[in-house]
Amino acid sequence: MSDHEYTPKSKAGKWFNDRLPLLTLANHLTDYPTPKNLNYWWTFGGILTFCLITQIVTGLTLAMHYIAHADMAFESVEHIMRDVNYGWLIRYIHANGASMFFLAVYIHIFRSLFYGSYKSPREIIWIIGIIIYLLMMAAAFMGYVLPWGQMSFWGATVITNLFSAIPLVGEGIVTWLWGGYSVDNPTLTRFFTLHYLIPFLILGLVVLHIWALHVPGNNNPVGIDIKKPSKDTVPFHPYIVIKDGFALLMFMIVFAFFVFYAPNILGHADNYIEANPLVTPAHIVPEWYLLPFYAILRSVPDKLLGVVAMLSAILILAVLPWLDTSKIRSAVFRPLYKQFYWILVADVLILGYMGAMPAEGLYLLIARVATAYYFLHFLVILPVLGLKERTIPLPLSITEPVLGGSPNMAMAKKKESKPE
Amino acid sequence: MKKIFKLFSIIILLSLNSYSAISAEKVEYLKTDWSFKGLFGKFDRASLQRGYQVYTEVCAACHSMKYLSYRNLSEKGGPEFSVAQAKAIAASFEVTDGPNSDGEMFTRPGKLSDKFVMPYENVKAAEAANGGAYPPDMSVLVKARGGGVDYIYSLLQGYEEAPSGMTLDDGVHYNKYMYGNKIKMSAPLSDGIIEYSDGTNASVEQMSKDVTTFLMWAAEPSLEARHQMGFKAIVYLIILTILVYFSMKRIWSRVESEV
Numbered sequence: 001m002s003d004h005e006y007t008p009k010s011k012a013g014k015w016f017n018d019r020l021p022l023l024t025l026a027n028h029l030t031d032y033p034t035p036k037n038l039n040y041w042w043t044f045g046g047i048l049t050f051c052l053i054t055q056i057v058t059g060l061t062l063a064m065h066y067i068a069h070a071d072m073a074f075e076s077v078e079h080i081m082r083d084v085n086y087g088w089l090i091r092y093i094h095a096n097g098a099s100m101f102f103l104a105v106y107i108h109i110f111r112s113l114f115y116g117s118y119k120s121p122r123e124i125i126w127i128i129g130i131i132i133y134l135l136m137m138a139a140a141f142m143g144y145v146l147p148w149g150q151m152s153f154w155g156a157t158v159i160t161n162l163f164s165a166i167p168l169v170g171e172g173i174v175t176w177l178w179g180g181y182s183v184d185n186p187t188l189t190r191f192f193t194l195h196y197l198i199p200f201l202i203l204g205l206v207v208l209h210i211w212a213l214h215v216p217g218n219n220n221p222v223g224i225d226i227k228k229p230s231k232d233t234v235p236f237h238p239y240i241v242i243k244d245g246f247a248l249l250m251f252m253i254v255f256a257f258f259v260f261y262a263p264n265i266l267g268h269a270d271n272y273i274e275a276n277p278l279v280t281p282a283h284i285v286p287e288w289y290l291l292p293f294y295a296i297l298r299s300v301p302d303k304l305l306g307v308v309a310m311l312s313a314i315l316i317l318a319v320l321p322w323l324d325t326s327k328i329r330s331a332v333f334r335p336l337y338k339q340f341y342w343i344l345v346a347d348v349l350i351l352g353y354m355g356a357m358p359a360e361g362l363y364l365l366i367a368r369v370a371t372a373y374y375f376l377h378f379l380v381i382l383p384v385l386g387l388k389e390r391t392i393p394l395p396l397s398i399t400e401p402v403l404g405g406s407p408n409m410a411m412a413k414k415k416e417s418k419p420e
Numbered sequence: 421m422k423k424i425f426k427l428f429s430i431i432i433l434l435s436l437n438s439y440s441a442i443s444a445e446k447v448e449y450l451k452t453d454w455s456f457k458g459l460f461g462k463f464d465r466a467s468l469q470r471g472y473q474v475y476t477e478v479c480a481a482c483h484s485m486k487y488l489s490y491r492n493l494s495e496k497g498g499p500e501f502s503v504a505q506a507k508a509i510a511a512s513f514e515v516t517d518g519p520n521s522d523g524e525m526f527t528r529p530g531k532l533s534d535k536f537v538m539p540y541e542n543v544k545a546a547e548a549a550n551g552g553a554y555p556p557d558m559s560v561l562v563k564a565r566g567g568g569v570d571y572i573y574s575l576l577q578g579y580e581e582a583p584s585g586m587t588l589d590d591g592v593h594y595n596k597y598m599y600g601n602k603i604k605m606s607a608p609l610s611d612g613i614i615e616y617s618d619g620t621n622a623s624v625e626q627m628s629k630d631v632t633t634f635l636m637w638a639a640e641p642s643l644e645a646r647h648q649m650g651f652k653a654i655v656y657l658i659i660l661t662i663l664v665y666f667s668m669k670r671i672w673s674r675v676e677s678e679v
Contacts, residue, residue, distance in 0.1 A: 078487040081641075082488075234675055253654060256657060270564065
């Protein structure tokens, strides 16, 4: 936290602050020393906060009009679209907001992977982040069930059925989750309840995420520890506030494009067909942001092992700080890691593509290779690379490369602004 | 910044690609100019009104449209019939209401606030009358099909003789654009099947276009409002972004670093 003691100027302010130090907190947040070399990849934290608030506000409004009942849910969504004032706008913001949220979170996660933000002393920030990501997936999945279209129903059926892979108690757990012997009204009402609850859990975790961040302070593109406050830092306000604001506005333009001009392009047409337990859609696919994990699930021939593989693919991220043996954070100074990083990015994109394809023939083969590589990256390549790789020398401070320094530093500076 | 968009477009392209690919049919849909596409897209009012005529005289015999009300027909951004016209349209339908004070159900002429009257009591009745196939509700049909308007437009014109070697059961028809090429609906349109009240020649192509436009509006009644608001919102955001950009440059000029 900030080093200097803060005292409010006014007497009333001091009186209040002595009893509840909110003003100290506000002062800490505005003065918070931030590395001045943060690039635009660092603006996605603020963008994600915006996404969360947007989802909560639009979600609350939708909940006022939505009816969580198997016979009425689909109709109530059409009621929102047709009869509620600006209901179409609120629903399209919420539906596309979920996609925007995931887009931002993937950029945020891959930024962390590139610059090694998960490494000591930021492991707890990272682990909280992974929990947030897991909760986001749960919230998004349950949210997709609520309109009670065909993909809602069958998606819910497929995903809840995964629990039946658990030996002995699996079937019992699935019945317990459903509240019956198939996905039906009890499933819908509990999904609605949980979908309403989870965003607030996420909000709480986001507070912890930021709190934990404010202890060591931000990582930065050079990835070295910096003195705070110093010539290497700027106060959060106004420097980072305006920069985050600028990036957020750019993001909102893209967001608005989807909401106003392509509101259904990220969804599946089948979800405009009311749920019908007697008709199975030709292909059951989750939303795009879950596709890589869906591909991993399907590439394992055994059901239980498939579920284990899918869960491991996410949980392996939680132990990443200990799998990556390199002490150097930023990929800028790790020439080999940088190449493997981009291979991983490609690998995840390929998995996403395969997740949308039918699990057969060449698609399945590619998905299997990509799944194997995914685990290879985290379990073999990262631990070995940290021990074997010859890294580029680190600069002593952020200011050093900025002010010229050695040729190496100048190169580092160049690369830092272009992470490729 | 460029890279953000690069990554972004990769993801979007991938998802688009995958969704179009899994809609299975590889046939090219028939293309036509839709007035409602694009940044300023609006519905062609006359086409919507004709489309309603096709719907009500042809499709509505089997297909319900249960989420629409007669009042929608006179609302802004739709076919924009006058209120008097919409009232007359509503009144031409018999609506079951009740129970009255004697506990009896009764019928009365439709009102603006009534939902579109359904051709069948329920799904089972609809299936029974149509050889076991349920004629889908048309309220959101355009959004519920992978190819959207192009698919519906093509399907209506896609009836052909079955290729030799393909046997069709009784009551099944060959359609070039249908998934699996087999459809239970017989060709609904034929030249001159209806007489347009505005004198337009009722060719199959014309009727297909009109009724598809009408279905697009039925599925997305706020489309015009959405396009108009979207343009304003994006222009506003762009101007604000530019202003914030210059403020940012100004503020950061105090620090000896690039933004």
